[in-house]
Each structure stands twice: as C-alpha cells, then as structure tokens.
Amino acid sequence: MSGKIGDAISDQDAKTIKIKGRVVVMKKNVLAFNDFNSSFVDTFDELVGTRVCFQLIGSQHPDPSGSKGKLGSPAYLEDWIATITVINPGESAFDITFDWDEAHGVPGAFVIKNFYDSEFYLKTLTLLDVPGNGDIQFICNSWVYPVDKYTMDRVFFSNNTYLPSETPGPLIGYREEELANLRGSGTGMRLEWDRVYDYDFYNDLGDPDRNIKTARPVLGGSTEFPYPRRGRTGRPPTQTDPATESRLPRFVLDIYVPRDESFGHLKESDFLYFGLRALVQFLLPAFEAIFDSTPNEFDTFDDVLKLYEGGFKLPEGPLLDNIRKNIPPELLNELIRIDAQGFAKFPMPAVIKEDLTAWRTDEEFAREMLAGMNPVSIALLREYPPKSKLNVEVYGNQDSSITKFHIHNQLDGLTVDEAMETNRLFILDHHDALMPYLSRINASTKTIYATRTLLFLQNDGTLKPLVIELSLPHPEGDEYGAINKVYTPAAEGTVEGSIWQLAKAYVAVNDQGVHQLVSHWLNTHASIEPFIIATNRHLSVLHPVHRLLHPHFRDTMNLNASGRQILANAGGIIELTMFPGKYSMEMSSAVYKSWVFPEQALPADLIKRGMAIEDCNSPHGLRLLIEDYPYANDGLDIWSAIKTWVTEYCNLYYKTDDMVQNDNELQRWWTEVREVGHGDKKNEGWWPKMQTCQELIDSCTIIIWVASALHAAINFGQYEYAGYIPNRPTLSRRPMPEPDTPEYEELKTDPDGVFLKTITPQLTTLLDMATIEILATHPTDEVYLGQRDNPDWTKDTEALEAFERFNKKLEDVAKNIDDRNKDGKNKNRNGLVKIPYTLLYPTSEPGRTGKGIPNSISM
Structure with a gap:
C-alpha cells in the first residue's frame, strides 16, 4: 500500500x-x-x-x-x-x-x-x-x-x-445536480435564499398601479422594443397591467438576485447600495427642500462653484436630523460632506481643478470625444454632407443641411474633397438616434435638438470643431422632415461666440444622454447580464470557462437590479436628470436594434467607426487614423493583454475544435445566450457559432473586455468631467435664441446667465452630481483586472502561470500609459484642463480616482 x-x-x-x-x-x-x-x-x-x-x-x-x-x-x-x-x-x-x-x-x-x-x-x-x-x-x-x-x-x-x-465519474452526478438547482423551475416568486438564475423581460420599470403617467412599455420580447434579458424575480404582476411586474416600495433595494450575487464582500463594498438608497430616501428630499423658497437656477458660474468651495446649506430641522441619524457617518462623509452647521459640499471635479475656464474652449470640447467619459461615439465622416438612415416615409428628409461653404475656409488650406480623401474629417452624430423621440420629449418643458458635429484633424493631432447642426422635427409632423440650423465657431465675447457656446452645450446634452443610456447602461450593464445568467445555469464551477469568466460578473446583477429600482425606473434618477425623461430606456431599446455582439470587440468597433484600418504592420494589426486617440491607444494594449491571456488559458483545455463542439455544457451555454438571454437577436447571422477554439477565445475576450475595460473607460471618469454640470449638462430647457427676440437681446447682455438658464437647473444638478460621484467611486475591496480575490482560484499550475504573465503584461500597459501621459507631443492626453488620461490604467486606490479597471461591472 x-x-x-x-x-x-x-x-x-x-x-x-x-x-x-x-x-x-x-x-x-x-x-x-x-x-x-x-x-x-x-x-x-x-x-x-x-x-x-x-x-x-x-x-x-x-x-x-x-x-x-x-x-x-x-x-x-x-x-x-x-x-x-x-x-x-x-x-x-x-x-x-x-x-x-x-x-x-x-x-x-x-x-x-x-x-x-x-x-x-x-x-x-x-x-x-x-x-x-x-x-x-x-x-x-x-x-x-x-x-x-x-x-x-x-x-x-x-x-x-x-x-x-x-470529470471524475463520482462527481458527475453532483455537477449535474448543482446546475439543475441553479436553473430552477422557472416558476414562482424567488426568495432571499434561492440560488436560481433565470430570465425575464425589462417589465419592472413602470408602476401603472400608482399612476398612468408612470406606466412604461415592456422592453424585450418584441420587435418594437427589443432588449437583453435581466434576472427574473417572479414578483406578481400589477393589477393594472398583467404584463408589468409589481414593484417594491421606492426606498427598498432588497430586490431578489441569486444570493451570491448580492453586495457584501466587505463593509465598504456596500457604499453603492446604501449610497443610492440614502440619495433617494434622504438627500433628494433635502435638495428639494432647499429650492422650495429659492429660484431653481444658477445665476452665475460662481454660483456653481459654491457647490464645491463654500457648500450649500441644508435646512435645519427634522429633515437634516433624519439624515444625520440614518446615514452612517462613514457614508455621509463620502457621499455629501455635511459639517456641523449643516453645510454640504461636493469635491472639486478635475475638469475645473487646474483651470476654471478651459472646459469652454473648442480644443477641450473636441478632446473629450477622444479622451473624455464617452470616447466611443466619434466616427470618421464617410460622406459629405452627412445623410440620415431614418425611414423617409416616416420621418421625411433627415439629411444634413451642412454644405461645403460652411467649412471650406477652416481646413488648413485643404478642400473639402481633399480633407475627405485624407481621412481628416470626423463626426459626432447624435441625429438619427434622437430624432424619433424629439417631438415627444419637447412636448414637456425641454427643448432638445438632434445634433451633428463635424471636426477636422489638425496637423498637431488634435481635433478642431468646424460646424454644429441642430435639428428639430417639422412643426407640421415628423413626416415632413427636419428643420436644420447650422452654426460655426465665432470669436469669444461676441454674440455669435455666445451662440456657438450654446450650440456646443446642446451637443454635450445629447452626448451625455447617449453616454449614460447607451454607452454605459445598454452596452455594458444590460448586455452583460444575460451572459452572467447563462454562465451560472450551464457552466459548472468546475468548468474552465466558468473559472475564466466568473470574476468578471461580480456584483453586476445586484447593481443592475438596484439600477432598475431607483435609477432607470419610471420617475427614477435617470428620468429626472437626463433629457429623454420618460423615454430614456425606450430610447436605449431603439439603439439595441443595431447591437451586434462581435462589434463589441474593440478592434471591430474602431474599424466600424472608421477610427482605424487593418494594417498587419502596425501594433495590434490596426492603424489608428487619429494617432493620439487615448481611449484607443490604451484600450488596444488592454485588449491585446486580455486576448493573449484568454488564448493561453483556453488552449490549455481545448486542444482541438472538436473539443469545443463536443463540450455539452459550453454548447448549451452559448445556445441559451443567443436564443434566450439576447433572444431578440437570436436570428442574427453574426453570432459566433461556437464551433472552433478561435470562436470561444474571441467570445470570451469580448465578454471580459466589456465587463472590465470598456465599463471602466465609460464609468470612472463621470464625476471628473460631468461633476461640473456646465461641461456635461444633462438637460436643455430653452431653444437657441433667434435674432430680434428678447432672448437674443438677453444673450448680448448676460451670456452666462442665458447659458445657465438653458442647461440643467440646480436641483437636477445636485441629484446628478450625487449619483455620479457614487458610481465613480472604487470600494476598498475592489478586485482589478489581473487580480483574483483568492490566489488558489485554480489548482492548474499552467493556468496560474499564464495568469501571472497577464498580470505582468498589465504592469507594462500601466507603464506605457504613464509614458504617454508624460509625452508632450500627445496633446490629447491631458488637454488644456490638464487631466491625464488614466481611465484605462489597470489598478487604482480606493475612492474617486479617475483610474482603475475592476474585473467586473461592480459600480
């Protein structure tokens, strides 16, 4: 023996x-x-x-x-x-x-x-x-x-x-039973201790029993409103609408998610959970109380600065006492810094920390499209003038009214045709996504335009805005096409310069809404959740792909559930602060119609937007058309590191394509992702068929990229740029002043006042700032890309060695980012606001740092 x-x-x-x-x-x-x-x-x-x-x-x-x-x-x-x-x-x-x-x-x-x-x-x-x-x-x-x-x-x-x-024979039965347990029966209301992963539509946003105005369409399960699936809770339907799931009380965040998906790794990781609840339950009423007796406007930019420098006074009395009593001190000190006298103030956003006015420049306006909080919307201009893809029979002529005359003298001596041929013209196009909603949005107190912005790539590698087009639906009906107005840069200090500043603000409003609803919520939070559910239903914890992906799913289902309860719901924070209002989630559903899984890969996205072309002689096989594109430069390094790691890892377990095809758990997983989790996309031919090792590697790389680096690039710069609301307003409430009107005359004498009365008002600003500060804060127990919360996450030595190589590669990426930020020729990396581009820096300290890539969408 x-x-x-x-x-x-x-x-x-x-x-x-x-x-x-x-x-x-x-x-x-x-x-x-x-x-x-x-x-x-x-x-x-x-x-x-x-x-x-x-x-x-x-x-x-x-x-x-x-x-x-x-x-x-x-x-x-x-x-x-x-x-x-x-x-x-x-x-x-x-x-x-x-x-x-x-x-x-x-x-x-x-x-x-x-x-x-x-x-x-x-x-x-x-x-x-x-x-x-x-x-x-x-x-x-x-x-x-x-x-x-x-x-x-x-x-x-x-x-x-x-x-x-x-799998060893004696463990097979346990492996299969555990997966069956996680799949559940698909019936009944889920209870706290349940560990069941199942799917449902986004039918929990509205509250028709409370008020017809708070009813919302079901997203998912229809061609009109397609959407990724979310985790099923099994709550009963509303009395008013059997297709809508009943909601929990407003301040309750104890929404069912499988128990191990809930927050609570360490005390500090509940910052988001309790922060959001405190925001809605205590701080929003306090903000509202402030403005019961004062005008809900900023009169000057100095009034905005008081939010950071002097603070604002919360009314003494039961409300303030309730805040002090119910919000834990450690949370109160981080969420809103309230002193003994009841004054609260926000931290100074980075965008105004070094220079109070640099955000207003054309240079910074353009730079943030490459290195700000939404660097994924700018694209190469492929036809001049820009054309719409909206249905002509429904929306009439929506093509641009921009002509060569508007820009011909701003191209450093080039003709428009020459600039097009040399890939020097770019566009930030928020026209087609918004136009179908403008009539309904503008029926309220808002005035939102659909915008197109053209930019020119200058010899120093920076972008110069050339022209902004503001569009409204025809007053006689959408079918009559758009009413377009075109604006070009003008000297500061003139009324035309003030008009240009307003035009940029309308663009920023568009971009901020698209960022939050599409780039952030739809393309990361919502699109990843079906992968989380399917992984837990069909890939055993013993499965190599489960071990690979599981760290990238931490906290996401719970975060999304909280988001549906108080952020994305009817009357929630997004509807209160973002310009689409009650149409916010519906608008993201419209954009999901064009969502394509393989295009979520960074190289594919850059090629689709015309920001890069394939070049086998260039690093990563791509050549960027804007050489100094910080998001793409750093992102491609991160993408390459992830893909190398995934390739090495998958090759340890799958030696042939047959092994992929014969893996029954893997095949069931992928089938369910396509046919159920993203079921409204199941008939799209672009889905990888999961028949080869390469398809497995590519798919896992995309999932990890979206859940980690893409989300980090979109999320953790929110407060640094949008914490100063004039830079990233969320609403526009007044139309562009026209000559021979009182508004135009007011613009001549008080341009700053007109600007501030046009964009987000005070109460909405406070609510928006408090929310994005929470979302942009790293908890102390964050686990970053290249890290695991337990060094013994696998017994396989080769996998651990490959993971260590991944970690070393990320250290090299961090050094490259530091070097790029120090290189003076890279003018887009710091800009006039002097914010180094660190949103794709792999690690971070706790807090609001503007850097760090968590493994998962955990904030």
Whole structure:
C-alpha cells in the first residue's frame, strides 16, 4: 500500500485516516453597513459543535448504491483559530477534522449542512497535508442558509478544473445536480435564499398601479422594443397591467438576485447600495427642500462653484436630523460632506481643478470625444454632407443641411474633397438616434435638438470643431422632415461666440444622454447580464470557462437590479436628470436594434467607426487614423493583454475544435445566450457559432473586455468631467435664441446667465452630481483586472502561470500609459484642463480616482 490517496486500494486494505482542515467564514453583520438587527451572533462560539456539518465526497470510487462519490463521515467545526495572520478583518477560521476512508479516493467535493438558525458566509475550506496530494482547496465564497431552506444539499467542489467529459465519474452526478438547482423551475416568486438564475423581460420599470403617467412599455420580447434579458424575480404582476411586474416600495433595494450575487464582500463594498438608497430616501428630499423658497437656477458660474468651495446649506430641522441619524457617518462623509452647521459640499471635479475656464474652449470640447467619459461615439465622416438612415416615409428628409461653404475656409488650406480623401474629417452624430423621440420629449418643458458635429484633424493631432447642426422635427409632423440650423465657431465675447457656446452645450446634452443610456447602461450593464445568467445555469464551477469568466460578473446583477429600482425606473434618477425623461430606456431599446455582439470587440468597433484600418504592420494589426486617440491607444494594449491571456488559458483545455463542439455544457451555454438571454437577436447571422477554439477565445475576450475595460473607460471618469454640470449638462430647457427676440437681446447682455438658464437647473444638478460621484467611486475591496480575490482560484499550475504573465503584461500597459501621459507631443492626453488620461490604467486606490479597471461591472 503506497499511502497515497487515489491509489487502487482494496476494501480490506483500506483504512481510515484523519484529515485536518481549516474553514474560513465571515460574520453576517460584517457584510452590511447597518445590519445590526441580524440574528447572527457577535461571536462564532455557537457555530462550534454540531450546528454546521461537513461531509467530504470522494472523487474516484463511486458509492456501491449509486453512481455518485462516497460521502465521508460527518465532521464539525472545532476551535476558533484567532491567531492566523492571513485572515482578513471580519473573517474567522475554525479547525475541522475529518475521518476519511482511503477507499473513497481523493476528496473532490463536500456537502455542508447548516443546522444553525441563520445564514453565514463560507469563504474557504482547506484540507491540510492530504497524503500524496498536499493541501486541497475549496473556494466557496457563498452564503449558506439553514438546511430547511434548501431542497438539495449544498455542494462545493475543489479548485480542480474539468471539462464535462473529463470529470471524475463520482462527481458527475453532483455537477449535474448543482446546475439543475441553479436553473430552477422557472416558476414562482424567488426568495432571499434561492440560488436560481433565470430570465425575464425589462417589465419592472413602470408602476401603472400608482399612476398612468408612470406606466412604461415592456422592453424585450418584441420587435418594437427589443432588449437583453435581466434576472427574473417572479414578483406578481400589477393589477393594472398583467404584463408589468409589481414593484417594491421606492426606498427598498432588497430586490431578489441569486444570493451570491448580492453586495457584501466587505463593509465598504456596500457604499453603492446604501449610497443610492440614502440619495433617494434622504438627500433628494433635502435638495428639494432647499429650492422650495429659492429660484431653481444658477445665476452665475460662481454660483456653481459654491457647490464645491463654500457648500450649500441644508435646512435645519427634522429633515437634516433624519439624515444625520440614518446615514452612517462613514457614508455621509463620502457621499455629501455635511459639517456641523449643516453645510454640504461636493469635491472639486478635475475638469475645473487646474483651470476654471478651459472646459469652454473648442480644443477641450473636441478632446473629450477622444479622451473624455464617452470616447466611443466619434466616427470618421464617410460622406459629405452627412445623410440620415431614418425611414423617409416616416420621418421625411433627415439629411444634413451642412454644405461645403460652411467649412471650406477652416481646413488648413485643404478642400473639402481633399480633407475627405485624407481621412481628416470626423463626426459626432447624435441625429438619427434622437430624432424619433424629439417631438415627444419637447412636448414637456425641454427643448432638445438632434445634433451633428463635424471636426477636422489638425496637423498637431488634435481635433478642431468646424460646424454644429441642430435639428428639430417639422412643426407640421415628423413626416415632413427636419428643420436644420447650422452654426460655426465665432470669436469669444461676441454674440455669435455666445451662440456657438450654446450650440456646443446642446451637443454635450445629447452626448451625455447617449453616454449614460447607451454607452454605459445598454452596452455594458444590460448586455452583460444575460451572459452572467447563462454562465451560472450551464457552466459548472468546475468548468474552465466558468473559472475564466466568473470574476468578471461580480456584483453586476445586484447593481443592475438596484439600477432598475431607483435609477432607470419610471420617475427614477435617470428620468429626472437626463433629457429623454420618460423615454430614456425606450430610447436605449431603439439603439439595441443595431447591437451586434462581435462589434463589441474593440478592434471591430474602431474599424466600424472608421477610427482605424487593418494594417498587419502596425501594433495590434490596426492603424489608428487619429494617432493620439487615448481611449484607443490604451484600450488596444488592454485588449491585446486580455486576448493573449484568454488564448493561453483556453488552449490549455481545448486542444482541438472538436473539443469545443463536443463540450455539452459550453454548447448549451452559448445556445441559451443567443436564443434566450439576447433572444431578440437570436436570428442574427453574426453570432459566433461556437464551433472552433478561435470562436470561444474571441467570445470570451469580448465578454471580459466589456465587463472590465470598456465599463471602466465609460464609468470612472463621470464625476471628473460631468461633476461640473456646465461641461456635461444633462438637460436643455430653452431653444437657441433667434435674432430680434428678447432672448437674443438677453444673450448680448448676460451670456452666462442665458447659458445657465438653458442647461440643467440646480436641483437636477445636485441629484446628478450625487449619483455620479457614487458610481465613480472604487470600494476598498475592489478586485482589478489581473487580480483574483483568492490566489488558489485554480489548482492548474499552467493556468496560474499564464495568469501571472497577464498580470505582468498589465504592469507594462500601466507603464506605457504613464509614458504617454508624460509625452508632450500627445496633446490629447491631458488637454488644456490638464487631466491625464488614466481611465484605462489597470489598478487604482480606493475612492474617486479617475483610474482603475475592476474585473467586473461592480459600480
């Protein structure tokens, strides 16, 4: 007998050995800000004894009574280990000893039964010095509820990685049962302890029972309103509309998501959860109270600066007392800095920190299209003048009215044709996406234009805005086409210069709405959720692709659920602050009609927008048409690092295309992503068919890119640029002043006042600033690209080595970013506002830093 578990052992030779283990758990009230009512006790003493039972499962010899691996004898937690230095704050470790029959083979999984009366968070089980196998790691990271909450045993697997066909026979049944449990029955209302991943439409945005004005169309499941699917809660329908799911009360964020998708890794990670709730429940009423007796306008730019320098006074009384009482001090100090006198102020946004007026320049206006918070909308101008793709029968003639005359003298001596031929003309086009909604939006108190902005690439690599076109629907009906007005740059200090500043503001309003609703919400948050659901339903935790993708899904479902509850819902923060108002989510649905999964790859996106062309002699196989395009420069480095890592990792497990085709879990996963998760796109021919290793690599690279780097580039610069609302206004409320009108005369005498009365008012500004500051803040427990929250996430040495190479490559990318920002010839990387481009810098410190790529859409 060799003494190594796993060797062939006859029953008569088998013996029972003792295997020591260590269990790491986390107290429930460590994982929530104010969960002081938790029934979980302040010590772990009561866990010791027979309250928590562990049984190891052998991975090599099935039980004679069935095909599953043999269960070992029950084992229970022993002494609390208080001296282990590796334990993080809030975690505690226990000894455990297993009596293990060597005839069962190497332990490959375990069953846990919680006979306690409350749940707890199980982080890891480590079997120590298993004969012939060393330490065996089980990475759990899961809530374990009392046994009476489950219909099936909770099973956890070791950090071995197996394709379905390579899974040890005794573990196959457990693997399949666990996936079946995660898929659920598809019926009933989900409860807190459920671990079921299922799909639903976006039918939870409206509240028709409250008011007909708060009814919203169902997004998803129709050609009129297609949309990605979201996680199903199973709440009952409203009484008014059976197609609409009933909503929770306004201030409640305890929306069902599978329990392990909920926030609460460390105390600080709940900043978003409680921050959003505090914003809606306490701060919004306080903001409203401020303006009950004062005009809801900024009169001067100095009034805006007071939000940062002097602060604003919250009214004394029960409302302020309620804020101080109910918002945890650590959150209050970060969310809104309220001093003892009740003055609150925001941090100074980076866009005005170095220069108070540089944001108003044409140079900065153009630079932010390449290096700001929405650098994914600018495109090469391919035809002059620009033409619309809207249906002529419905919307009439929507082509541009810009002529060569408008720009011919601004092209550094080139003709328009020469500028087109040399790829020097670019466009920020928000016309077709917005025009179908303008009549309805402008029926309220807003005046929104659909905009086209043309820009010229100058010899120094910077862009110069040439012309802005503002368009409105024809007053006699959409079918009569657009009414276009064209504006060109003019000298500052003139009325024409003030008109030009307003034209840029209308463009910024468009771009801010498209950024938030399309670039940010639709293209990252909403589009990723179906992949999360399908992965958990069909890819076992033992599956290599699950291990690859799972870190990039952390917190996203919970964040999206909170977003649907108080951000994207009827009357929510997005509708209150963004120009489309009640049509916000519907407008993003219209854009989803043209969403194409392969085009979410950065190289494909750049080529589609004409910002790059294929060139095998250039780095990354692309040549950028704007050499100094910070988002693309840094993004391509990140993209290449991700793709190299994914390629190396996938090649460890899939040696041939046949292995991809014969992987039943992988094929079911991909089929469900296409046909259910993105079911409104299931008949599109562009979906990868998942028949080759390359298709698997490409698809996983896109998923990781979108969930990590793309979201970081779109999200974490929000406060630095839009925290100063004149730079990125969210609303426009007045039309462009016309000659011979009182508004035009006012513009001559008080251009700043007219500008501020046109854009977002005070109350909306405060609400918007408070929201984006929360969203742009990194929690202290953030896990960044190239990192894992546990170094033992896999047992495969080759995978760990490949991951280490990935991490080293990201360190090189960080150095390249620093070098680019220091290089004076790269004028687009800092600009006149002196903000270095760091949105794709891989790591960050906690807080609002304007850099760092989290693994997932976690904020």
